[in-house]
Amino acid sequence: MALLNENSENKKKTASSSKKTTKTKDPLEDFLSDIKGLSDTMKKRVHKVLITEGIVDPRGIKALTKAQLEELPGISDTTSSLLIEQFEDKKEGKIFLSLEEREELETIRSKILTGSKDLDNLLQGGIPTGTFVELYGAPQSGKTQICYTLSVNTLLPKDFGGLEAGVIWLDTEGSFNSQRFKQVMSYYQYTYNIPEKKFDTKKFMVAATRTLAQIELALKEAGKIIPKNNVKLLIVDSLMDPFRAEYGGLGKLAERQKHLNKVLHLLMRVAEAYDLAVVYTNQVMANPDPFASAMDKVQPIGGFVLGHASDIRLWLRRATSKIRNQFDAPNARRALITDCGWLPQVECHFSIGAFGICDVEEEAKHRELALEIGFGFDQSSEEDAEEQVQTEFAKLD
Ligand SMILES: Nc1ncnc2c1ncn2[C@@H]1O[C@H](COP(=O)(O)OP(=O)(O)O)[C@@H](O)[C@H]1O
Ligand SMILES: [Mg+2]
Incomplete structure (x- = not known):
């Protein structure tokens, strides 16, 4: 088993995490509080809806399409746009990357x-x-x-x-x-x-x-x-x-x-x-x-x-x-x-x-x-068996 392989990538801190300024207990609240154009009452409501839906992390918003966001109770077209735009504003949500930035993203x-x-x-x-x-x-x-x-x-x-x-x-x-x-x-x-x-x-x-x-x-x-x-x-x-x-x-x-x-x-x-x-x-x-x-x-x-x-x-x-x-x-x-x-x-x-x-x-x-x-294991029962290609699924594709 390959062990102690220099998996240096694993040790590198991601560019985004090293650039993070504050670390709060509730990343979702943190994310919402930065949104301009959304009232405090609305932010609280959105927070509650997202938590109820199991979205406890802002990245969970990114995992949903605009249509899926709008299916959530109380999330309008404008609110979902604001949530999505908030992502695009962040470094990790940038639309275009230079070759260097793209390379950095791939190597981390x-x-x-x-x-x-x-x-x-x-x-x-x-x-x-x-x-x-x-x-x-x-x-x-x-x-x-x-x-x-x-x-x-x-x-x-x-x-x-x-x-x-x-x-x-x-x-x-x-x-x-x-x-x-x-x-x-x-x-x-x-x-x-x-x-x-x-x-x-x-x-x-x-x-x-x-x-x-x-x-x-x-x-x-x-x-x-x-x-x-x-x-x-x-x-x-x-x-x-x-x-x-x-x-x-x-x-x-x-x-x-x-x-x-x-x-x-x-x-x-x-x-x-x-x-x-x-x-x-x-x-x-x-x-x-x-x-x-x-x-x-x-x-x-x-x-x-x-x-x-x-x-x-x-x-x-x-x-x-x-x-x-x-x-x-x-x-x-x-x-x-x-x-x-x-x-x-x-x-x-x-x-x-x-x-x-x-x-x-x-x-x-x-x-x-x-x-x-002394634990039992299969000493290859299929030693002489030729590899069988399953054909029963052929009909489907
Ligand atoms: N405890 C074990 N020790 C050694 N080989 C094992 C053990 N368990 C399973 N295997 C091997 O793994 C094979 C099954 O592989 P598996 O990944 O489960 O197949 P599949 O491709 O169908 O998912 C068995 O034929 C056997 O050769
Ligand atoms: Mg299997």
């Missing part, structure tokens, strides 16, 4: 470590906050396992390469397992003597969101949790599952894509407002095109709507037997960046170790340590 983004140095290198340092990352692949390809390690590394104290920040996990498949989460966390205890209590596990929140209504409700609730817990990672495992369940059949495809677009925009505004990484997993389907290249033989589901939303698309699959034998790593996997606006289409290997994601060279070490400690 923290990177979440994946657990594998090779995978971190592939992503040029880990998963940057403020981005949308899609992990797609056949069942067992390691999607959920990457989410565990990313979560633990987000909670991890800064001195060890973590972000010391919060995580929200939306579990749509019922696959989240707290014992597995603890196993991944215990790696740091056994190898670096970082006890569990060093992790602020209260900052990890998981919601069982089987339906789309539950996802939307959870995202609303997240508005309260995100600023309170300083959430920097939001996981949706898996994103398309509830959409497939609720919009079955080709006839409902257009409707499904419209709804998907709505949920993605909601997530995008949250990611931008709070500068957090959104990582979602996705299933694959076989590409019916007989002339498709090897890379395009399988495709993530969700169509163009999801394709356009993802900043980084990572395709996960099992490593070849040559690699698995060479490194004594039966759980070795391959990760290929299939689509990203700033990273090349390159591939690396990683493994699913007994303590979560690690480099292929480390899998055997993980296994030995787990045996020593």
Whole structure:
């Protein structure tokens, strides 16, 4: 597991935070008090409405569209415009940025470590906050396992390469397992003597969101949790599952894509407002095109709507037997960046170790340590099983 990686970005203070002048107990009140053109009575009323709606931080306003703001009781067209303009006045809400300012904004983004140095290198340092990352692949390809390690590394104290920040996990498949989460966390205890209590596990929140209504409700609730817990990672495992369940059949495809677009925009505004990484997993389907290249033989589901939303698309699959034998790593996997606006289409290997994601060279070490400690683990039951591409979803897209 990649630890003590110089995650210098994490240590840098953001330009905006260093420029903040006052720090009050109620950031929302502070934000409202600066608005000219709004009476004190109105400010109090708006404050009350926002708090009732779970918006306890001014960034929560940024996460809403003008129309959504106006849906709140007592918020008129003028009031919502004033709230939005107040953001634009601030440095962080500036409309145009110079190249230097833009570069500064990109470099202060923290990177979440994946657990594998090779995978971190592939992503040029880990998963940057403020981005949308899609992990797609056949069942067992390691999607959920990457989410565990990313979560633990987000909670991890800064001195060890973590972000010391919060995580929200939306579990749509019922696959989240707290014992597995603890196993991944215990790696740091056994190898670096970082006890569990060093992790602020209260900052990890998981919601069982089987339906789309539950996802939307959870995202609303997240508005309260995100600023309170300083959430920097939001996981949706898996994103398309509830959409497939609720919009079955080709006839409902257009409707499904419209709804998907709505949920993605909601997530995008949250990611931008709070500068957090959104990582979602996705299933694959076989590409019916007989002339498709090897890379395009399988495709993530969700169509163009999801394709356009993802900043980084990572395709996960099992490593070849040559690699698995060479490194004594039966759980070795391959990760290929299939689509990203700033990273090349390159591939690396990683493994699913007994303590979560690690480099292929480390899998055997993980296994030995787990045996020593005596916790059970899966010694790759799928050794000879060929990767199965799920075709049952092909009908939908
Ligand atoms: N405790 C464990 N020790 C070692 N490997 C594990 C452990 N738990 C799960 N795995 C590996 O993770 C694989 C499942 O990966 P997962 O991320 O859950 O798949 P999916 O892509 O379907 O989300 C299993 O096939 C197994 O190889
Ligand atoms: Mg899974």
